[in-house]
Amino acid sequence: MSALKRLLVGRPIATEEQEHQKIPKSIALAVFSSDAISSTAYATEEILFVTALGASSLALGLNTLVPIAIGVAILLAIVVTSYRQTIFAYPRGGGSYMVTKENLGRYPSLLAGASLLIDYILTVAVSISAGVAAIISIPALQGLRDQRVLIGLFLIAMITVANLRGIKESGRVFAGPTYVYIGMLSLLVGYGLFREYLGTPLEHIEFEPGAFEGTLASGGNLTLFLILKGFSSGAVALTGVEAISDGVPVFRKPEAKNAANTLVLMGLILGSLFFTTSWLAHHLKPYPSHDETVFSQMGRAVFGEGPLYLIMQVATAGILTLAANTAYADFPRLASFIARDGYLPRQFANRGDRLVFSNGVLFLAIAAGALLVAFGGKTNALIPLYAVGVFTSFTLSQMGIARRAYRLRQPRWQLNVAVSSFGSVATFAVLLIVAITKFSSGAWLPLVVVPAFIGVFLLINRHYRSLRAALVLEPGRVRPQAVNHTVVVLVPGRIHFGVLQALQYAKSMRPTHLAAVHVADDPEEMEELQREWEERGLDVPLDAVHSPYRDLVQPVLEFLDELDARWDDDTITVLIPEFVVKHWYENALHNQTALALKLALLQRKGTVVTSVPYHVSRQDRRDALDREQADEATEPASEAPAPPAPVGAAARPSANGDQPAGEDQGAVSGTTEV
Amino acid sequence: MSALKRLLVGRPIATEEQEHQKIPKSIALAVFSSDAISSTAYATEEILFVTALGASSLALGLNTLVPIAIGVAILLAIVVTSYRQTIFAYPRGGGSYMVTKENLGRYPSLLAGASLLIDYILTVAVSISAGVAAIISIPALQGLRDQRVLIGLFLIAMITVANLRGIKESGRVFAGPTYVYIGMLSLLVGYGLFREYLGTPLEHIEFEPGAFEGTLASGGNLTLFLILKGFSSGAVALTGVEAISDGVPVFRKPEAKNAANTLVLMGLILGSLFFTTSWLAHHLKPYPSHDETVFSQMGRAVFGEGPLYLIMQVATAGILTLAANTAYADFPRLASFIARDGYLPRQFANRGDRLVFSNGVLFLAIAAGALLVAFGGKTNALIPLYAVGVFTSFTLSQMGIARRAYRLRQPRWQLNVAVSSFGSVATFAVLLIVAITKFSSGAWLPLVVVPAFIGVFLLINRHYRSLRAALVLEPGRVRPQAVNHTVVVLVPGRIHFGVLQALQYAKSMRPTHLAAVHVADDPEEMEELQREWEERGLDVPLDAVHSPYRDLVQPVLEFLDELDARWDDDTITVLIPEFVVKHWYENALHNQTALALKLALLQRKGTVVTSVPYHVSRQDRRDALDREQADEATEPASEAPAPPAPVGAAARPSANGDQPAGEDQGAVSGTTEV
Numbered sequence A, B: 001m002s003a004l005k006r007l008l009v010g011r012p013i014a015t016e017e018q019e020h021q022k023i024p025k026s027i028a029l030a031v032f033s034s035d036a037i038s039s040t041a042y043a044t045e046e047i048l049f050v051t052a053l054g055a056s057s058l059a060l061g062l063n064t065l066v067p068i069a070i071g072v073a074i075l076l077a078i079v080v081t082s083y084r085q086t087i088f089a090y091p092r093g094g095g096s097y098m099v100t101k102e103n104l105g106r107y108p109s110l111l112a113g114a115s116l117l118i119d120y121i122l123t124v125a126v127s128i129s130a131g132v133a134a135i136i137s138i139p140a141l142q143g144l145r146d147q148r149v150l151i152g153l154f155l156i157a158m159i160t161v162a163n164l165r166g167i168k169e170s171g172r173v174f175a176g177p178t179y180v181y182i183g184m185l186s187l188l189v190g191y192g193l194f195r196e197y198l199g200t201p202l203e204h205i206e207f208e209p210g211a212f213e214g215t216l217a218s219g220g221n222l223t224l225f226l227i228l229k230g231f232s233s234g235a236v237a238l239t240g241v242e243a244i245s246d247g248v249p250v251f252r253k254p255e256a257k258n259a260a261n262t263l264v265l266m267g268l269i270l271g272s273l274f275f276t277t278s279w280l281a282h283h284l285k286p287y288p289s290h291d292e293t294v295f296s297q298m299g300r301a302v303f304g305e306g307p308l309y310l311i312m313q314v315a316t317a318g319i320l321t322l323a324a325n326t327a328y329a330d331f332p333r334l335a336s337f338i339a340r341d342g343y344l345p346r347q348f349a350n351r352g353d354r355l356v357f358s359n360g361v362l363f364l365a366i367a368a369g370a371l372l373v374a375f376g377g378k379t380n381a382l383i384p385l386y387a388v389g390v391f392t393s394f395t396l397s398q399m400g401i402a403r404r405a406y407r408l409r410q411p412r413w414q415l416n417v418a419v420s421s422f423g424s425v426a427t428f429a430v431l432l433i434v435a436i437t438k439f440s441s442g443a444w445l446p447l448v449v450v451p452a453f454i455g456v457f458l459l460i461n462r463h464y465r466s467l468r469a470a471l472v473l474e475p476g477r478v479r480p481q482a483v484n485h486t487v488v489v490l491v492p493g494r495i496h497f498g499v500l501q502a503l504q505y506a507k508s509m510r511p512t513h514l515a516a517v518h519v520a521d522d523p524e525e526m527e528e529l530q531r532e533w534e535e536r537g538l539d540v541p542l543d544a545v546h547s548p549y550r551d552l553v554q555p556v557l558e559f560l561d562e563l564d565a566r567w568d569d570d571t572i573t574v575l576i577p578e579f580v581v582k583h584w585y586e587n588a589l590h591n592q593t594a595l596a597l598k599l600a601l602l603q604r605k606g607t608v609v610t611s612v613p614y615h616v617s618r619q620d621r622r623d624a625l626d627r628e629q630a631d632e633a634t635e636p637a638s639e640a641p642a643p644p645a646p647v648g649a650a651a652r653p654s655a656n657g658d659q660p661a662g663e664d665q666g667a668v669s670g671t672t673e674v
Helices: A002-011 A015-021 A025-037 A040-055 A056-089 A095-104 A104-137 A139-165 A169-196 A224-238 A255-284 A294-303 A306-341 A358-374 A378-406 A413-437 A439-445 A447-471 A497-508 A523-535 A553-566 A584-589 A594-604 A618-629 B002-009 B013-022 B025-038 B040-055 B058-089 B096-102 B104-139 B140-163 B167-198 B223-236 B256-282 B294-303 B307-340 B360-373 B380-408 B413-437 B439-443 B446-471 B496-510 B523-535 B553-566 B585-591 B593-602 B618-630
Strands: A485-490 A512-519 A540-548 A571-579 A607-614 B487-490 B513-520 B542-546 B571-579 B607-614
Touching: A015 B167, A025 A056, A025 A255, A025 B585, A040 A056, A040 A224, A040 A255, A040 A306, A040 A378, A040 B439, A056 A095, A056 A224, A056 A255, A056 A378, A056 A413, A056 B256, A095 A306, A095 A378, A104 A139, A104 A224, A104 A294, A104 A358, A104 A378, A104 A607, A104 B058, A139 A306, A139 A358, A169 A294, A169 A306, A169 A447, A169 B040, A224 A378, A224 A571, A255 A294, A294 A306, A294 A618, A294 B104, A306 A358, A358 A485, A378 A413, A378 A439, A378 B446, A413 A439, A413 B487, A413 B496, A447 A594, A447 B618, A485 A497, A485 A553, A485 B140, A497 A512, A497 A571, A497 A607, A497 B446, A512 A523, A512 B593, A523 A540, A540 A553, A553 A571, A553 B294, A553 B380, A571 A594, A584 B446, A594 A607, A607 B607, A618 B013, A618 B446, B025 B040, B025 B167, B025 B256, B040 B058, B040 B104, B040 B223, B040 B256, B040 B294, B040 B307, B040 B380, B040 B413, B058 B096, B058 B223, B058 B256, B058 B380, B096 B104, B096 B307, B096 B380, B104 B140, B104 B307, B104 B360, B104 B380, B140 B307, B140 B360, B167 B256, B167 B294, B167 B307, B223 B380, B223 B496, B256 B294, B307 B360, B380 B413, B380 B439, B380 B446, B413 B439, B439 B571, B487 B496, B496 B571, B496 B607, B513 B523, B513 B553, B523 B542, B553 B571, B553 B593, B571 B593, B593 B607
Parallel strands: A485 A512, A485 A571, A512 A540, A571 A607, B487 B513, B487 B571, B513 B542, B571 B607
Antiparallel strands: none
């Protein structure tokens, strides 16, 4: 297990090495921008799905592309400008959640946190399924179309392992595809539009009615509602713009400046790619289909089916996988912030031994994998949910920045407030557009899921806070004192080496009261045990408890209640002699009754339960067997008391022992598991 | 969980009530004979499968039925006579395993035990699939033919629950079908043969080539080998004859006499039913098929498809289910004998709270269910394995009885020796016939599986024996003495109520040496803790252990090694303050680091690890939250030392405490799960 972990994840990294995990700008652009840039690979298609199918006319749908692209580009410029301020205001990162928490308070921050966590999960599911779609669009790979879910799960598993290894290495693994994708897309639109400019345009894509998922009326109708709905789909191109502001601390120094420049560069690349591909699509007339992506159709129209087309498809799948990777960089980080504030289980705030927040990574992988399976690898249905969350956090974050600028009144604060307020209003307007136009196609779901997340946050927080408050100590000196102490040794059906060790351990605790107890369903066995107890001269009183239903737990609990009444001591410790197996499978050979008893006693107040382990080495056992066979004819003569060895020491049987043998069960013999 | 168990299984039954679980003869016949009698439902078909398909001629196959039936009836008479002696010789039950153990020694008894255990599992799988075949043979239920496995698993689940409730009740549940089956089969052959006798025979069954699974050559060939192979299949009718001798103790007094009479009665019923149905089949000419059983074809030929036919099919399914139930009565009992001898895990020897050997019942259910799934509900392939095991145990058992009679030389011992020896030789001959004629169809498998079982028996036995030998104490007086004792308290990142309790518990143990240790990956946190430790005036030295990889286990182990070197005490106890959650799901909110540490320390010799639990009630937590909110503005003034409460008591926070709050994690904070 451990060796497997090392092989997959690599050697542990010390906390002091943290600084070295920072990454240069060129890699940071790839790691943090891939989410935003890769959304160009499906945003155009999503617009077409909505407008062409909604208007029942491919031509009308295609006409909406350029206007919507202009709208999205403007929105992008607003958001990037606004987020630059966030980076400088919060160079330690934290993004929407941190900003909202500090400036708008607890509940808005939880709203932002919940929206973002859900969005990161959706990023993985949507990006991976779009990446798989790029691969299976390749005509030669049509045979894989039924395997989308499996391929997607395989990709998720790969990213997960890469991320458990740590952020820097995953950055390197994934940097290539981003630049290849940007290059190929530039080539695609450059060559395509160049041909238009020369007056020798490419032939437009031939429409295949069978692959188009919808009916086409001859005279379709394009309403404003439909255009806005298309715009809502196009707005998913903005998802991921906030990633950089969350991840400022992993940039090299000066972190804020590097991050801000990277953000602007990313905005320029994203905006120009999205606008130009939409323009080219308007000319080439691709159609939305689950069999082949819009980009694949355009690629084949421009490049043919040769190597350039194949490189573009592979790079598309690559950058989309990298987009999923963005979420892997940010989800665990955000979850750790929220966990440190006490709204998520603490485990999310622990760095694994490769300095990664391993629990967050694993949680994200499982959640996204489940979505992928549930939607059969076709995640268009998730797009509206996605957009709602993204614009919720945009709005809150910029509102927070505006408020902060107003509060601090640093130089040029009026401009800052104006920029952020405008950004906030703009994204809020988009949020409303998305929520209204896509309400019935799934945008209502966040209304259920986000409050559910917030509810869980609050419950968890209440748990931690109340516990902390109840455990707090008065300030000042405290002096723990020894209290009266009753120790009870649980005795199995035979007196063997392990029992002796437990009795010895009990005496070492120097208890106020000491008792031994045996639970029996067989009176004969009980009598025999009591006889041997006396013969051996054990100076601890042995109590017998009858168990009519061959159960161990209930009789012991009753006995303890009785003890509590007999001696009014403060603490009872129950000692259970327990044989320690060397290999897990040996557990099958020993009664697991002790475990049930331990769980039951854990809930009993004022009670501590302790296993006194006894070890027997393989060699000792082999020797004992040999002796037993050798001495089978000899009668024992020795009457000297056997000096018990200290707890945990190996058993040292006498050389001529053929006494009725000891019981090797962990707990009372003759009793039954429950 | 517990409520569900009670609902399914019923109230617990005390050990003293054992006698009341005995059953009258009429029910015993149903419980113990159903296995043997029900095999008539598939034995004829198995003969036809072998002979008709082997000779490529249905007519030749049908001709073998009556001669083979005569051979089987003779064999049955021999075996019943021989087993009557077993019952009187061993009125306490135990069957082949006990008999072989006492008279032939260890290895033959393990051979018998392994063969029988496997046979019981096969009984369940074969009977259940044959029962399902009877149901889906009904023309109206053809639609269920693809669901054989599911129906079979459902039946196994039902029998399992019935048997977990206890033997008497399951006897009652299942008694009906046996008598209805015997009645319906008598009616079938009675009416069918009566028509033959009157000279107005029934029309024979029309052969459907499509349903027949094999090719029919015009001139088939019937060799002696094929007839013996058919006989090997017919011999499965004898399976289950030994069940009564295993179960003698559950008969009413006089147990042996009642059991022996029941055995003879069963032999008569079984022999006559098998012989007459084979005779009738010879006339009606059914054909072997997986779509419709031979019995169903005969039933439709005699009764039509009316209610009589339906009753017969349902009763067939019923008695076959009951046959599976026979194995449920005997497998757990035999497993308990073997476990008591130390060749199987002890758990098989434990009676559950309904006096049933619950673990054996569950093991049987899982093993048979797995076979059913593996063979897709068509278990003909298992028949040869079945026969090998049955006749192995028959042979050994009767050999043992013969040897016993020879040794004891009671009155008429010569006759007894002769009868048992003859029986042994006869069944050994059949064993050879089965092994040779069916070697390639699966009879070779027991050659692998049975020795594997015996190997596991011996390994388990060696484990128990060597452990017992190594733990045995010298005879005579022993006096456990207190030894020097080092106690180490594991301190989390903050000093809270639970830490104080652990320190107090540590002092109550009055150790020779006492130390506290904190594992930290953050030096700042460590310094702050040390400062608070001093401020609070705690008189236990606090050691700091640095954990560069945020791991808890390794640093603690190293610290303990160092302690061992520092103080040469005999025993180290590690105390871990641990918060006890009320509900299992709360575990998700607390680090599970303590668990990993406990597992690691269990393997360390001379070390005991103890969780010191602290409980915080829901009410206390609610109160603490209220106080915290109410006192938010008040500054603390009190400097009086807080008296620590005894271990496990509820936390009692001061009324004005707003000190840096305690950590509620079970183990060291700032560390990471492994």
